[in-house]
């Protein structure tokens with residue numbers, strides 16, 4: 511399938527080329543030219559996530575050389591489940607945190623790594639990723655020990671949680687983790703500068719940030735599986751509440767619904783960075799600097815995927831009708847973690863708590879439809895926030911415990927391109 515840039519000044523390219531490139535040459539984001547619609551007779555069985563993934567991704571890959579590899583790519587990328595946990599009264603939790611780094615970003619990072627592995631030529635590829643937490647670990651884990659790839663992760667020293675830092679620091683081998691004495695913006699600026707310098711020098715460098723279409727498309731799979739499974743059991747559409755920062759995860763749900771899957775409402779749940787809540791309430795779109803909150807992976811003041819949403823819905827009224835949005839304070843995040851623990855004996859990460867707080871508000875206003883909240887990270891990753899609120903330790907999955915107890919291999923650098931280039935050439 512052909513893909514277009516949101517800015518409309520780049521040539522259309524085949525999906526494979528869009529997956530290879532990440533950003534379009536005009537600075538825009540790629541989107542498929544049209545949305546395949548799946549008639550109910552074409553809906554895949556909801557039993558196994560890899561098969562659902564193949565079923566929903568196949569139309570995008572039609573005519574591409576990668577199409578025949580799709581079952582193998584999906585088997586490797588979707589090798590852990592996304593269970594839909596019923597909480598009673600039509601409330602559900604869609605658990606997206608059973609992957610190797612305990613966050614939903616594992617699905618897309620692993621899919622991208624599998625695709626790039628298929629597309630690789632003989633030259634070694636350097637994958638750069640600036641991270642404020644979960645993305646870096648997911649990308650590093652997905653490419654760890656993959657022959658032909660070197661990953662360079664940059665994160666702001668002291669600005670990620672202790673367990674996130676332990677995870678990022680422990681990879682080694684083909685993953686170089688850099689603790690940058692600066693902010694997340696410094697890390698992103700370094701990645702951009704290095705990519706520009708590499709292009710000039712003809713080196714193969716690329717970035718794995720959330721604007722790649724290869725991070726967006728695979729996420730359709732778990733919404734499809736949850737909605738299809740619910741449809742088969744209850745014969746009703748399932749609505750979703752999605753904790754949101756850059757809109758990457760929520761956009762995948764919008765795309766799943768556009769494909770004709772049985773999805774009702776889509777509500778985006780924000781922390782105090784409430785630009786999108788104001789927009790969907792009718793105000794003009796006003797991006798601004800991010801504010802720090804307890805749900806740090808959602809501390810985004812200028813959501814990058816808004817550009818895709820606008821491209822999909824050029825008419826503002828149609829866009830405002832497609833989604834609803836609500837936002838939650840840090841105090842409400844704390845209250846929700848405590849109250850869900852009391853009611854269900856269930857520990858939530860702060861991001862998931864944002865979604866559950868929005869669901870509680872909908873229920874209080876009389877909403878009766880079936881709603882699933884996307885649980886975006888494992889609560890153990892944020893133990894320093896969660897444990898004091900629930901009064902006991904959060905059990906840690908074995909894979910995460912092992913990842914957090916590796917010795918640190920990270921290096922510290924000043925936020926300067928010269929320092930980074932010197933370090934990379936010494937590798």
Ligand SMILES: *Cc1c(COP(=O)(O)O)cnc(C)c1O
Nearest residue numbers: 644755756757758759807886887
């Ligand atoms: C990245 C992340 C989010 C936000 O996802 P977007 O796709 O940026 O909207 C929410 N929760 C967690 C745990 C994350 O890591």
